[in-house]
Amino acid sequence: MQPFPAAPALQALAARLPPQLYFGTSSWAYPGWNGLVYDGEYSDSLLSRKGLAAYSRHPLLRAAGIDRGFYGPIPLADYLSYAAQVPEGFRFLVKAPASVCDAWLRGPDGAGRLANAAFLDAEIAARDFVVPATSGLGHKCGPLLFQLSPMGPLADSAVFLERLDAFLGALPALDPALTPHAAYAVELRDPALLTPRYIRLLRHHGVRFCLSARDRLPPVPRQAAAQALMDEAAAGPLVLRWMLHAGRPYAYAEKRYAPFDRIVDDDPDTRHAIADVVARTLRAGQPAIVIVSNNAEGCAPQSCARLAEAIVARLEG
Template structure:
């Protein structure tokens, strides 16, 4: 990425302090299967109007009862939100994308994708994770422990048949990014990185063309092994028209250390998934879930990551590129509040 767009972040001036997020109104009790959105916050509506259309923020899924008063008009069961909450989620002023992380655990069908697409506005875009059967080099038991080598790892046939084709058929033009998140790789795979890059390139090259159906769509690769951040990896992505997914996770270096990958691929859309606060370490998802639930407030503010990400986003959209940015509750404690603060920081930067 061009240095004048993204100067080295440690020396960049901090953005103006964001306005504090307003307290959510006390949620009312709700029953039944229809989920209604929370009343639109005028401040968030105004903030959304300050952002360029090519910038889309969202969360990692939407089935969180703790978002009552922030996203939902009241309290709903998690199962109700999972099935029927997406339409209300899509009416939040700042939510114009979402990460379909559930596809990582079990591949969705074209009809399931189509149901989701029918729930959201026309300009909504989905960030979709590829199934783990394609992106995890090991077969895991119920505890997550690897038990054997996965023979389907980076299978081009499965990537097409179980992922790209159903997503295209069901989501159509609402695809924003197809993300291949490679789980931590076993030593034998990391011992032969050239072979890994060759197989990954072959799989991506086998995917059907996305842009005739989904003009905004991009293929992105996210990793959990920092030693893969090399010029060779970037060159492979460029050769197949894919991009680097900026994964903000304790297993990966901070943003400033990942910038060389973005610069090497510039110009490309930005795909970012802010997954986990760094304080929790490499295996801290369960700790974060326990500490942050019910995900209705910021517990661990991370202004350094947030301000660095805001500068990357602002530089991307100023250059006319799309940006798909999804935020987990495990980033700071409450994705809607993190998105609101991050969006304000981006808006402030765009005014400079």
């Protein structure tokens, strides 16, 4: 397996980006990226296991989101394999398992059935997520993301914040000698919980607020205002995920956009809002990691290229 040769224009665009900007996609195992990222149409299973070596040679893609972690703990051997396939300077964003990120135990239809007693359990998070991810990825480990699923009737602000405070305070400290680029980050799916008190709590624990462009959440400019509150004393790194087109639910995107080989639904408003917050972060001298899903516009690598053009225009304008 080899990377698909990048066009000279794409290589030139990548050369104009600051080194502290890390673009990546939400997973990399997509056969439809033949002729965009990969030199052939390989199975998703093979790409999942062996595709990172080719993926990481794409001029724009210097990061990747490891999404499979949400569905269950990843063995240390797999993290070691991922790290071995990519060059120095590459970054991984890793999602924590739903066992500690979902307040509900869900049925086959996705509906919450019972309250999850392991929700925000720091001991389980450390054992099943933090220790294997940091040990296996080492210097290539970036944000360790707790994507908190919609809590529905369990989304009581005071109770949630008390529990989150205890959880973040009990997580193991990250060793800068082992993982100098790692940081904890939290992404909410309940907009009512996105309050100044929540932001101050994250800041108190040194945890990053993950901006997420998707349905159910406020638009990126409003989330950027929350980021500004977090960084009012001093600028910090940006963690941002562009997951869905504005107004498009997940099921619609998965069905309409496959096989993810082209832009289907252009979303310039979200792109320009993201470019604004990324450019501000870079001007402040801080790193930014931006993970893009195929479900944002139809093809994550092409969305990254358009977003890169918008960021360059702001930085050079």
